[in-house]
Amino acid sequence: MKITVVGTGYVGLVTGTCLAETGNDVLCVDxxxxxxxxxxxxxxxxxxxxxxxxxxxxINAGRLKFTTSLEEGLAHGQIIFLALPTPEDEDGSADLSYxxxxxxxxxxxxxxxxxxxxxxxxxxxxxxxxxxxxAEHATVDFDVVSNPEFLREGFAVxxxxxxERIVIGSSSDRATELMQRLYKPFVRxxxxxxxxxxxxAELTKYASNSFLAAKITFMNEIANxxxxxxxxxxxxRIGMGTDSRIGKxxxxxxxxxxxxxxxKDVKALHKSGKDNxxxxxxxxAVINVNDKQKTALIPKLVKHLxxxxxxxxxxxxxxxxxxxxxxxxxxxxxxxxxxxLGRGAKISVFDPEAMDNVKAKLGDKLEYADSMYGxxxxxxALIICTEWSIFRTPNFTKLRENLNQPIIFDGRNxxxxxxxxxxxxxxxxxxxxxxx
Ligand SMILES: NC(=O)c1ccc[n+]([C@@H]2O[C@H](COP(=O)([O-])OP(=O)(O)OC[C@H]3O[C@@H](n4cnc5c(N)ncnc54)[C@H](O)[C@@H]3O)[C@@H](O)[C@H]2O)c1
Ligand SMILES: O=c1ccn([C@@H]2O[C@H](COP(=O)(O)OP(=O)(O)O[C@H]3O[C@H](CO)[C@@H](O)[C@H](O)[C@H]3O)[C@@H](O)[C@H]2O)c(=O)[nH]1
Numbered sequence: 001m002k003i004t005v006v007g008t009g010y011v012g013l014v015t016g017t018c019l020a021e022t023g024n025d026v027l028c029v030d031x032x033x034x035x036x037x038x039x040x041x042x043x044x045x046x047x048x049x050x051x052x053x054x055x056x057x058x059i060n061a062g063r064l065k066f067t068t069s070l071e072e073g074l075a076h077g078q079i080i081f082l083a084l085p086t087p088e089d090e091d092g093s094a095d096l097s098y099x100x101x102x103x104x105x106x107x108x109x110x111x112x113x114x115x116x117x118x119x120x121x122x123x124x125x126x127x128x129x130x131x132x133x134x135a136e137h138a139t140v141d142f143d144v145v146s147n148p149e150f151l152r153e154g155f156a157v158x159x160x161x162x163x164e165r166i167v168i169g170s171s172s173d174r175a176t177e178l179m180q181r182l183y184k185p186f187v188r189x190x191x192x193x194x195x196x197x198x199x200x201a202e203l204t205k206y207a208s209n210s211f212l213a214a215k216i217t218f219m220n221e222i223a224n225x226x227x228x229x230x231x232x233x234x235x236x237r238i239g240m241g242t243d244s245r246i247g248k249x250x251x252x253x254x255x256x257x258x259x260x261x262x263x264k265d266v267k268a269l270h271k272s273g274k275d276n277x278x279x280x281x282x283x284x285a286v287i288n289v290n291d292k293q294k295t296a297l298i299p300k301l302v303k304h305l306x307x308x309x310x311x312x313x314x315x316x317x318x319x320x321x322x323x324x325x326x327x328x329x330x331x332x333x334x335x336x337x338x339x340x341l342g343r344g345a346k347i348s349v350f351d352p353e354a355m356d357n358v359k360a361k362l363g364d365k366l367e368y369a370d371s372m373y374g375x376x377x378x379x380x381a382l383i384i385c386t387e388w389s390i391f392r393t394p395n396f397t398k399l400r401e402n403l404n405q406p407i408i409f410d411g412r413n414x415x416x417x418x419x420x421x422x423x424x425x426x427x428x429x430x431x432x433x434x435x436x
Pocket of ligand 2 (some may be wrong): 018121149151152153170209212216249250251252253254255257258259260261262309321322
């Protein structure tokens with residue numbers, strides 16, 4: 001099939017590349033000229049494991065092309081995916097200006113039947129809105145479908161190629177049939193394609209993300225309470241997770257959820273509730289608890305090193321909002337950095353993939369080390385913000401030798417408390433005993 005994907009970020013580029021992988025002829029459109037030139041020169045503009053191999057293979061096969069022209073995109077694909085940003089607006093709602101803006105141009109440029117697919121995460125009622133905007137100018141038939149994306153950064157290719165479910169919200173038989181044909185190769189394992197109305201599809205996405213954010217937040221509160229009463233959250237987590245009704249996944253406490261999705265999506269659902277006279281009390285709590293959790297290590301650090309950190313250097317391992325990505329959107333590390341700079345500390349950082357993105361944002365406010373051990377040299381304490389695999393089994397002797405004092409604040413509970421006691425570290429983590 002001929003497919004167009006508008007927006008080539010984490011979702012659009014993965015969608016376009018994976019659809020090309022199953023034999024479709026894909027044209028990707030992006031407004032960012034520099035990005036399009038890089039992709040035309042066979043450069044993957046983001047870090048996403050395994051994407052490079054598929055990207056290269058499909059460009060070579062002539063199935064994956066790039067342009068800045070929406071007009072060209074509309075002439076090409078029978079199905080037009082919108083994988084555009086829906087960032088948080090000032091009032092917490094999802095900013096639909098990118099989606100609506102492109103929809104308006106689609107209405108003007110469309111010359112034959114097209115299926116317009118909302119792949120972006122958009123509030124309930126957006127398919128209706130997009131339909132109305134396109135209809136203002138359209139002179140030909142079209143359908144708007146809601147097809148939310150559930151991929152995770154770091155696992156995006158795998159999640160797209162083998163999705164646990166595909167949700168299609170559509171009231172048009174013609175569009176539904178085309179979408180089912182397109183996705184058939186991706187559900188050979190028997191995972192379902194769920195067909196529903198547009199509004200239910202739109203809400204399924206927000207409900208899923210908000211539920212997962214609430215699950216994490218619940219565990220973070222249990223962890224905070226563990227610290228008060230002397231329980232160990234790791235033991236509680238395992239005890240809870242073995243109940244199949246609860247499940248083992250997404251129960252890891254830490255310094256809060258971040259990223260380009262959970263923070264904005266929870267807020268957008270909350271705002272959607274407000275707009276419809278519904279007060280999502282549970283989401284209120286999730287937002288507030290998570291905001292605090294991002295800097296949960298700071299009171300521990302201040303208690304140990306003092307409130308004024310002038311003359312002290314703190315090292316940080318991990319800047320990305322989670323491992324296996326270079327994405328720093330809403331990363332807890334940035335909130336911690338802000339607190340430390342505010343208290344006068346110098347900061348030395350290391351992340352395997354996210355250093356360039358942080359450099360672009362914070363410039364010379366930080367020192368950027370070229371290795372994990374380089375980052376800790378002559379620093380007064382180490383903070384761990386992201387659980388990259390390389391941080392999981394460090395050389396503790398090297399750690400002790402490099403740090404001015406052997407102090408670690410671990411925001412991701414990477415090490416056993418007993419091991420840290422044996423290794424002679426002062427060790428603070430989340431929801432577990434302090435080692436002093
Ligand atoms: N990142 C994820 O893991 C993920 C997963 C599921 C759903 N989503 C949702 O998917 C959507 C896209 O997210 P993302 O992370 O891929 O965003 P992103 O910011 O990485 O990429 C968006 C792309 O759209 C391009 N763009 C902006 N305006 C444009 C226009 N007028 N015409 C063409 N291109 C334009 C930008 O240049 C950029 O390349 C959001 O709604 C997000 O909530 C994201
Ligand atoms: O037990 C856990 C699991 C995750 N997190 C944090 O939660 C955030 C989100 O993690 P994850 O869900 O793995 O990453 P995303 O790539 O943001 O993916 C989420 O957001 C996407 C965008 O909507 C959805 O498509 C995915 O299904 C959804 O998992 C990160 O900060 C993690 O550190 C925890 O603190 N504890």
